[in-house]
Amino acid sequence: MILDLLAAILIASGAFFFVAGTVGLLRFPDLYCRLHALTKADGLGLALIAMGLSLLAGSAAEILRIILIWFFVALASATCSHLIAAHARRVDRERTDD
Amino acid sequence: MKTRSETARDTHAYPGPSTGLVVQSRKISRAELARRFLLRLVVLAFFWTLLTDFRSDALVFGLPAVLAAAALVFLGPAAPNWQLSLRGAVAFVLWFAVQSVRGAIDVARRAFTPSLPLHPGFRTYRTSLPEGAPRILFLNTITLLPGTLSAEVMGEDIIVHMLDIRADLEADLHDLERRVATLFALTPETKAQS
Numbered sequence: 001m002i003l004d005l006l007a008a009i010l011i012a013s014g015a016f017f018f019v020a021g022t023v024g025l026l027r028f029p030d031l032y033c034r035l036h037a038l039t040k041a042d043g044l045g046l047a048l049i050a051m052g053l054s055l056l057a058g059s060a061a062e063i064l065r066i067i068l069i070w071f072f073v074a075l076a077s078a079t080c081s082h083l084i085a086a087h088a089r090r091v092d093r094e095r096t097d098d
Numbered sequence: 099m100k101t102r103s104e105t106a107r108d109t110h111a112y113p114g115p116s117t118g119l120v121v122q123s124r125k126i127s128r129a130e131l132a133r134r135f136l137l138r139l140v141v142l143a144f145f146w147t148l149l150t151d152f153r154s155d156a157l158v159f160g161l162p163a164v165l166a167a168a169a170l171v172f173l174g175p176a177a178p179n180w181q182l183s184l185r186g187a188v189a190f191v192l193w194f195a196v197q198s199v200r201g202a203i204d205v206a207r208r209a210f211t212p213s214l215p216l217h218p219g220f221r222t223y224r225t226s227l228p229e230g231a232p233r234i235l236f237l238n239t240i241t242l243l244p245g246t247l248s249a250e251v252m253g254e255d256i257i258v259h260m261l262d263i264r265a266d267l268e269a270d271l272h273d274l275e276r277r278v279a280t281l282f283a284l285t286p287e288t289k290a291q292s
Contacts, residue, residue, distance in 0.1 A: 020202075023209040024208070035247055040204075045202075061152070085259060089249055
Protein backbone atom coordinates (compact mmCIF):
# COMPACT_ATOMS: atom_id res chain seq x y z
CA MET A 1 0.00 0.00 0.00
CA ILE A 2 2.76 2.41 1.02
CA LEU A 3 4.82 1.02 -1.83
CA ASP A 4 1.99 1.80 -4.27
CA LEU A 5 1.72 5.33 -2.93
CA LEU A 6 5.48 5.90 -3.19
CA ALA A 7 5.46 4.54 -6.75
CA ALA A 8 2.58 6.83 -7.67
CA ILE A 9 4.43 9.86 -6.27
CA LEU A 10 7.59 8.95 -8.19
CA ILE A 11 5.74 8.38 -11.46
CA ALA A 12 3.75 11.60 -11.05
CA SER A 13 6.92 13.65 -10.44
CA GLY A 14 8.49 11.94 -13.45
CA ALA A 15 5.54 13.02 -15.55
CA PHE A 16 5.93 16.56 -14.17
CA PHE A 17 9.50 16.73 -15.49
CA PHE A 18 8.37 15.43 -18.89
CA VAL A 19 5.85 18.30 -18.98
CA ALA A 20 8.62 20.73 -17.95
CA GLY A 21 10.81 19.43 -20.78
CA THR A 22 7.99 19.89 -23.26
CA VAL A 23 7.24 23.41 -22.01
CA GLY A 24 10.93 24.21 -22.45
CA LEU A 25 10.89 22.71 -25.91
CA LEU A 26 8.01 25.00 -26.86
CA ARG A 27 9.14 28.17 -25.10
CA PHE A 28 12.94 28.24 -25.42
CA PRO A 29 14.18 30.50 -28.21
CA ASP A 30 16.61 28.34 -30.18
CA LEU A 31 17.65 24.78 -30.92
CA TYR A 32 20.48 24.64 -28.38
CA CYS A 33 18.34 25.82 -25.47
CA ARG A 34 15.65 23.34 -26.46
CA LEU A 35 18.19 20.52 -26.34
CA HIS A 36 18.93 21.50 -22.74
CA ALA A 37 15.24 21.14 -21.88
CA LEU A 38 14.90 17.76 -23.55
CA THR A 39 18.04 16.06 -22.27
CA LYS A 40 17.94 17.27 -18.68
CA ALA A 41 14.24 17.42 -17.80
CA ASP A 42 13.21 14.30 -19.72
CA GLY A 43 16.25 12.47 -18.39
CA LEU A 44 15.19 12.99 -14.79
CA GLY A 45 11.57 12.33 -15.75
CA LEU A 46 12.50 8.93 -17.10
CA ALA A 47 14.67 8.15 -14.08
CA LEU A 48 11.79 8.94 -11.70
CA ILE A 49 9.29 6.88 -13.71
CA ALA A 50 11.78 4.01 -13.88
CA MET A 51 12.21 4.13 -10.09
CA GLY A 52 8.45 4.19 -9.59
CA LEU A 53 7.95 1.23 -11.89
CA SER A 54 10.76 -0.69 -10.19
CA LEU A 55 8.83 -0.47 -6.94
CA LEU A 56 5.87 -2.11 -8.67
CA ALA A 57 7.93 -4.68 -10.57
CA GLY A 58 7.24 -8.34 -9.91
CA SER A 59 10.71 -9.80 -10.27
CA ALA A 60 14.39 -8.93 -10.00
CA ALA A 61 14.80 -9.50 -13.75
CA GLU A 62 12.13 -6.91 -14.42
CA ILE A 63 13.92 -4.36 -12.23
CA LEU A 64 17.23 -5.08 -13.95
CA ARG A 65 15.51 -4.64 -17.31
CA ILE A 66 14.10 -1.25 -16.28
CA ILE A 67 17.56 -0.12 -15.09
CA LEU A 68 19.10 -1.30 -18.34
CA ILE A 69 16.51 0.58 -20.41
CA TRP A 70 17.03 3.74 -18.35
CA PHE A 71 20.80 3.49 -18.78
CA PHE A 72 20.67 3.10 -22.56
CA VAL A 73 18.11 5.90 -23.00
CA ALA A 74 20.23 8.26 -20.85
CA LEU A 75 23.33 7.40 -22.86
CA ALA A 76 21.53 7.81 -26.17
CA SER A 77 19.88 11.11 -25.25
CA ALA A 78 23.16 12.79 -24.18
CA THR A 79 24.93 11.47 -27.28
CA CYS A 80 22.11 12.45 -29.65
CA SER A 81 21.85 15.98 -28.27
CA HIS A 82 25.59 16.41 -28.77
CA LEU A 83 25.31 15.17 -32.36
CA ILE A 84 22.33 17.43 -33.11
CA ALA A 85 24.14 20.47 -31.64
CA ALA A 86 27.35 19.68 -33.54
CA HIS A 87 25.41 19.33 -36.80
CA ALA A 88 23.50 22.57 -36.19
CA ARG A 89 26.77 24.44 -35.64
CA ARG A 90 28.21 23.01 -38.85
CA VAL A 91 25.13 24.11 -40.80
CA ASP A 92 25.29 27.57 -39.18
CA ARG A 93 28.91 27.92 -40.22
CA GLU A 94 28.19 26.91 -43.81
CA ARG A 95 25.36 29.41 -43.95
CA THR A 96 27.48 32.32 -42.73
CA ASP A 97 30.18 31.33 -45.23
CA ASP A 98 27.90 31.61 -48.23
CA MET B 99 35.98 27.92 -48.67
CA LYS B 100 36.22 28.58 -44.98
CA THR B 101 34.34 25.36 -44.29
CA ARG B 102 37.00 23.28 -45.94
CA SER B 103 39.81 24.83 -43.97
CA GLU B 104 37.86 24.29 -40.79
CA THR B 105 37.22 20.63 -41.53
CA ALA B 106 40.90 20.21 -42.20
CA ARG B 107 41.60 21.76 -38.82
CA ASP B 108 39.13 19.39 -37.24
CA THR B 109 40.87 16.26 -38.42
CA HIS B 110 44.24 17.80 -37.79
CA ALA B 111 43.57 18.86 -34.29
CA TYR B 112 43.66 15.41 -32.69
CA PRO B 113 47.18 15.22 -31.41
CA GLY B 114 47.11 11.60 -30.29
CA PRO B 115 47.81 10.92 -26.66
CA SER B 116 46.95 13.88 -24.52
CA THR B 117 49.69 15.61 -22.62
CA GLY B 118 47.91 16.43 -19.40
CA LEU B 119 47.21 13.02 -17.98
CA VAL B 120 49.05 9.75 -18.26
CA VAL B 121 47.31 6.48 -18.90
CA GLN B 122 48.69 3.26 -17.55
CA SER B 123 47.85 1.07 -20.53
CA ARG B 124 49.44 -2.17 -21.64
CA LYS B 125 50.26 -3.17 -25.18
CA ILE B 126 47.49 -5.29 -26.62
CA SER B 127 48.43 -8.89 -27.36
CA ARG B 128 46.47 -11.55 -29.19
CA ALA B 129 45.47 -13.23 -25.95
CA GLU B 130 44.28 -9.91 -24.62
CA LEU B 131 42.16 -9.40 -27.74
CA ALA B 132 40.58 -12.84 -27.32
CA ARG B 133 39.92 -12.08 -23.66
CA ARG B 134 38.18 -8.83 -24.59
CA PHE B 135 36.11 -10.60 -27.24
CA LEU B 136 34.92 -13.19 -24.73
CA LEU B 137 34.17 -10.56 -22.11
CA ARG B 138 32.08 -8.59 -24.58
CA LEU B 139 30.33 -11.77 -25.70
CA VAL B 140 29.30 -12.60 -22.14
CA VAL B 141 28.16 -9.06 -21.28
CA LEU B 142 26.18 -8.61 -24.50
CA ALA B 143 24.60 -12.07 -24.25
CA PHE B 144 23.57 -11.20 -20.69
CA PHE B 145 21.99 -7.92 -21.86
CA TRP B 146 20.15 -9.67 -24.66
CA THR B 147 18.72 -12.46 -22.55
CA LEU B 148 17.72 -9.97 -19.89
CA LEU B 149 15.95 -7.68 -22.35
CA THR B 150 14.13 -10.59 -24.00
CA ASP B 151 13.05 -12.07 -20.68
CA PHE B 152 15.24 -15.19 -21.11
CA ARG B 153 13.20 -16.44 -24.07
CA SER B 154 15.15 -19.02 -26.05
CA ASP B 155 13.38 -18.34 -29.37
CA ALA B 156 14.62 -14.74 -29.28
CA LEU B 157 18.16 -16.11 -29.63
CA VAL B 158 17.49 -16.57 -33.38
CA PHE B 159 18.14 -12.85 -33.68
CA GLY B 160 20.19 -12.42 -30.55
CA LEU B 161 22.98 -14.86 -31.26
CA PRO B 162 24.09 -13.37 -34.60
CA ALA B 163 23.71 -9.82 -33.26
CA VAL B 164 25.72 -10.54 -30.14
CA LEU B 165 28.44 -12.34 -32.10
CA ALA B 166 28.70 -9.51 -34.64
CA ALA B 167 28.78 -6.82 -31.97
CA ALA B 168 31.44 -8.64 -29.96
CA ALA B 169 33.50 -9.19 -33.14
CA LEU B 170 33.74 -5.41 -33.57
CA VAL B 171 36.59 -5.61 -31.09
CA PHE B 172 38.76 -7.04 -33.89
CA LEU B 173 38.07 -4.07 -36.17
CA GLY B 174 39.61 -0.68 -35.84
CA PRO B 175 42.24 0.50 -33.43
CA ALA B 176 42.23 -1.18 -30.05
CA ALA B 177 41.23 1.08 -27.23
CA PRO B 178 43.60 1.22 -24.31
CA ASN B 179 42.62 -0.77 -21.28
CA TRP B 180 41.10 1.78 -18.94
CA GLN B 181 41.33 1.06 -15.29
CA LEU B 182 38.36 2.00 -13.19
CA SER B 183 38.68 2.96 -9.59
CA LEU B 184 35.76 1.53 -7.61
CA ARG B 185 35.82 4.34 -5.06
CA GLY B 186 35.93 6.88 -7.88
CA ALA B 187 33.01 5.15 -9.62
CA VAL B 188 30.76 5.15 -6.55
CA ALA B 189 31.58 8.79 -5.82
CA PHE B 190 30.97 9.68 -9.46
CA VAL B 191 27.57 7.96 -9.65
CA LEU B 192 26.33 9.66 -6.46
CA TRP B 193 27.59 13.06 -7.55
CA PHE B 194 26.13 12.52 -11.04
CA ALA B 195 22.69 11.68 -9.59
CA VAL B 196 22.64 14.91 -7.56
CA GLN B 197 23.83 16.99 -10.50
CA SER B 198 21.30 15.59 -12.95
CA VAL B 199 18.48 16.37 -10.49
CA ARG B 200 19.86 19.91 -10.11
CA GLY B 201 20.13 20.23 -13.90
CA ALA B 202 16.55 19.12 -14.46
CA ILE B 203 15.13 21.38 -11.73
CA ASP B 204 17.12 24.31 -13.12
CA VAL B 205 15.82 23.82 -16.65
CA ALA B 206 12.24 23.21 -15.41
CA ARG B 207 12.37 26.44 -13.38
CA ARG B 208 13.54 28.40 -16.41
CA ALA B 209 10.87 26.84 -18.62
CA PHE B 210 8.01 27.66 -16.21
CA THR B 211 9.15 31.20 -15.29
CA PRO B 212 7.03 33.63 -17.34
CA SER B 213 9.96 35.98 -18.07
CA LEU B 214 12.02 33.05 -19.44
CA PRO B 215 15.35 33.77 -17.66
CA LEU B 216 17.93 32.75 -20.27
CA HIS B 217 21.27 34.27 -21.25
CA PRO B 218 22.37 31.62 -23.72
CA GLY B 219 25.70 31.54 -25.48
CA PHE B 220 28.77 29.48 -26.32
CA ARG B 221 32.00 29.16 -24.39
CA THR B 222 35.10 27.08 -25.07
CA TYR B 223 36.80 24.76 -22.60
CA ARG B 224 40.13 23.08 -23.21
CA THR B 225 40.27 19.59 -21.74
CA SER B 226 43.34 17.62 -20.75
CA LEU B 227 41.51 14.29 -20.60
CA PRO B 228 42.80 11.63 -23.01
CA GLU B 229 40.70 10.62 -26.01
CA GLY B 230 38.45 7.60 -25.78
CA ALA B 231 36.25 6.59 -22.88
CA PRO B 232 37.28 9.37 -20.44
CA ARG B 233 36.60 12.13 -22.94
CA ILE B 234 33.31 10.61 -24.09
CA LEU B 235 32.13 10.33 -20.50
CA PHE B 236 33.22 13.93 -19.91
CA LEU B 237 31.23 15.16 -22.94
CA ASN B 238 28.09 13.23 -22.03
CA THR B 239 28.21 14.35 -18.41
CA ILE B 240 28.59 18.03 -19.40
CA THR B 241 25.22 17.72 -21.14
CA LEU B 242 23.54 16.55 -17.93
CA LEU B 243 25.11 19.19 -15.69
CA PRO B 244 22.96 22.23 -14.84
CA GLY B 245 22.95 24.75 -17.68
CA THR B 246 25.63 23.24 -19.90
CA LEU B 247 25.54 21.20 -23.11
CA SER B 248 28.53 19.88 -25.04
CA ALA B 249 27.86 21.22 -28.52
CA GLU B 250 31.00 20.48 -30.49
CA VAL B 251 34.47 19.06 -30.16
CA MET B 252 37.45 20.57 -31.97
CA GLY B 253 40.51 18.66 -30.94
CA GLU B 254 40.96 19.36 -27.25
CA ASP B 255 38.61 22.33 -27.30
CA ILE B 256 35.04 21.61 -26.29
CA ILE B 257 32.44 24.14 -27.37
CA VAL B 258 29.89 24.29 -24.57
CA HIS B 259 26.46 25.83 -24.93
CA MET B 260 25.26 27.51 -21.75
CA LEU B 261 21.77 28.54 -20.69
CA ASP B 262 23.33 31.32 -18.64
CA ILE B 263 26.65 32.50 -19.97
CA ARG B 264 27.43 34.33 -16.70
CA ALA B 265 27.84 31.05 -14.77
CA ASP B 266 31.34 29.90 -13.82
CA LEU B 267 31.97 27.31 -16.52
CA GLU B 268 35.70 26.96 -15.91
CA ALA B 269 35.29 25.96 -12.25
CA ASP B 270 32.44 23.49 -12.89
CA LEU B 271 34.16 21.71 -15.76
CA HIS B 272 37.49 21.62 -13.99
CA ASP B 273 35.77 19.88 -11.10
CA LEU B 274 34.08 17.42 -13.47
CA GLU B 275 37.38 16.75 -15.22
CA ARG B 276 39.00 15.91 -11.92
CA ARG B 277 36.17 13.52 -11.09
CA VAL B 278 36.43 11.72 -14.45
CA ALA B 279 40.21 11.44 -13.97
CA THR B 280 39.67 9.89 -10.53
CA LEU B 281 37.09 7.48 -11.94
CA PHE B 282 39.54 6.24 -14.59
CA ALA B 283 42.45 6.20 -12.12
CA LEU B 284 44.35 8.73 -14.20
CA THR B 285 47.18 10.63 -12.56
CA PRO B 286 48.51 14.01 -13.59
CA GLU B 287 51.74 13.68 -15.56
CA THR B 288 53.84 15.67 -13.15
CA LYS B 289 52.84 13.34 -10.33
CA ALA B 290 53.57 10.19 -12.30
CA GLN B 291 57.05 11.34 -13.25
CA SER B 292 58.21 12.30 -9.80
